[in-house]
Amino acid sequence: MSRIVRVAARGEGVSQDGRHVAFAAPGDTLTDAGEVVPGPHRRVPPCRHFPTCGGCQLQHLDDDAYRAFVTDRITSALAAQNLSAPVREVALSPERTRRRATLHAEAKGGRVLLGFAAQKSHAIVDMAECHVLLPDIFALVAPLRGLLQRLGLKRRADVQVTMTDRGADVLIAGVAPEGLAAAEAVTAFAERHGVARLSFDDGFGPETRWEPQPVTITLGGTPVPFPPGGFLQATAEGEGALVAAVREAVGTPATTADLFAGLGTFTLALPGKVYAAEGARDAVISLKAAANTGQRPIFTEHRDLYRRPLTVTELDRFGAIVLDPPRAGARDQAEALANSRAPVIAYVSCNPSSFARDAALLVAGGWSLDWVRPVGQFRWSTHVELAARFTRPDQ
Numbered sequence: 557m558s559r560i561v562r563v564a565a566r567g568e569g570v571s572q573d574g575r576h577v578a579f580a581a582p583g584d585t586l587t588d589a590g591e592v593v594p595g596p597h598r599r600v601p602p603c604r605h606f607p608t609c610g611g612c613q614l615q616h617l618d619d620d621a622y623r624a625f626v627t628d629r630i631t632s633a634l635a636a637q638n639l640s641a642p643v644r645e646v647a648l649s650p651e652r653t654r655r656r657a658t659l660h661a662e663a664k665g666g667r668v669l670l671g672f673a674a675q676k677s678h679a680i681v682d683m684a685e686c687h688v689l690l691p692d693i694f695a696l697v698a699p700l701r702g703l704l705q706r707l708g709l710k711r712r713a714d715v716q717v718t719m720t721d722r723g724a725d726v727l728i729a730g731v732a733p734e735g736l737a738a739a740e741a742v743t744a745f746a747e748r749h750g751v752a753r754l755s756f757d758d759g760f761g762p763e764t765r766w767e768p769q770p771v772t773i774t775l776g777g778t779p780v781p782f783p784p785g786g787f788l789q790a791t792a793e794g795e796g797a798l799v800a801a802v803r804e805a806v807g808t809p810a811t812t813a814d815l816f817a818g819l820g821t822f823t824l825a826l827p828g829k830v831y832a833a834e835g836a837r838d839a840v841i842s843l844k845a846a847a848n849t850g851q852r853p854i855f856t857e858h859r860d861l862y863r864r865p866l867t868v869t870e871l872d873r874f875g876a877i878v879l880d881p882p883r884a885g886a887r888d889q890a891e892a893l894a895n896s897r898a899p900v901i902a903y904v905s906c907n908p909s910s911f912a913r914d915a916a917l918l919v920a921g922g923w924s925l926d927w928v929r930p931v932g933q934f935r936w937s938t939h940v941e942l943a944a945r946f947t948r949p950d951q
């Protein structure tokens with residue numbers, strides 16, 4: 557007999573004697589024959605698609621065990637780099653609050669299947685319910701199936717849905733409406749379901765077929781033109797927790813650099829002057845337009861921060877640095893930051909491992925990791941996010 561003591565990065569339970577068991581929760585008991593006896597942190601998964609659907613890996617955990625998993629992902633990634641830090645309470649997004657998702661579609665046996673991909677597979681789980689998506693996004697699933705059917709879907713398509721100020725922004729890649737009947741089907745679908753924008757990408761970039769009013773997303777109180785399929789933090793609650801952590805971390809500097817700025821989630825929420833660097837041209841154009849309209853002191857730069865990270869001299873001009881890189885992290889930028897004299901860094905990450913690797917570079921350069929705020933905006937998945945503050949004890 558051995559107790560399940562933690563959940564590993566990929567979601568299996570790990571017993572005291574080191575065995576990995578799928579769908580075991582901390583507190584379960586693993587018998588010598590390999591059977592799992594449920595313990596106090598096991599709960600009945602709410603969704604009929606669990607565990608087939610790849611959208612969730614951990615619906616069998618209660619919230620306490622899920623929060624512990626999120627925290628443990630961060631502390632163990634730090635420990636692997638010989639680092640530790642005070643880890644705050646997890647900001648866990650509620651059920652049914654995910655405001656962006658990419659679903660997959662394919663035609664099979666005369667029907668269109670639409671949903672998330674299955675765990676570790678390309679097969680599509682035809683979504684009949686979902687406990688993570690916003691109800692208004694889920695409500696579009698059946699009508700989208702009908703639309704794809706009418707468009708004569710042949711190959712696999714991806715459907716990206718994002719909730720904006722004006723309603724759902726839908727971007728369909730892999731099929732294009734051809735002919736009058738298809739065009740009419742598109743308009744009828746969009747009108748009937750109150751879609752804010754409907755675009756198609758058949759390999760040559762998004763082409764918008766329906767957008768009665770310009771689509772925006774409000775960030776830091778400023779409406780930002782939202783490019784089709786643009787990046788947004790996964791839930792409004794997650795965005796709120798990350799923004800609050802970043803604001804607390806940086807305080808009130810006169811000038812801040814926001815690196816990997818996207819549409820300006822942090823740029824537009826920061827006080828003082830902000831320099832925003834971002835690699836996606838459409839995001840930079842949107843942020844610049846929003847800053848102009850809102851008369852905000854924001855300077856944008858379209859810059860590839862992997863090829864051309866800010867130099868130490870550039871970094872030293874700012875009173876604070878915010879960075880929020882993609883999953884790969886920002887090794888080269890962290891190397892320059894390690895040698896910079898900027899007073900504070902707020903590092904937002906969607907990958908505890910690359911964060912810990914970059915944190916080790918900063919700590920080796922004399923920075924101290926003051927705290928980490930875990931953010932679970934992909935509820936029940938193994939995807940963990942965080943915001944952290946670094947300061948220089950010698951300053």
Ligand SMILES: C[S@@+](CC[C@H](N)C(=O)[O-])C[C@H]1O[C@@H](n2cnc3c(N)ncnc32)[C@H](O)[C@@H]1O
Pocket residue numbers: 787788789816817818819820821822833834835836839859860861862863880881882906
């Ligand atoms: C995790 S998102 C964060 C966006 C923004 N901070 C937010 O919270 O909405 C990462 C951003 O990095 C940008 N990015 C990816 N590779 C980049 C690169 N090489 N140089 C600059 N920006 C890049 C992406 O376009 C994306 O906007």
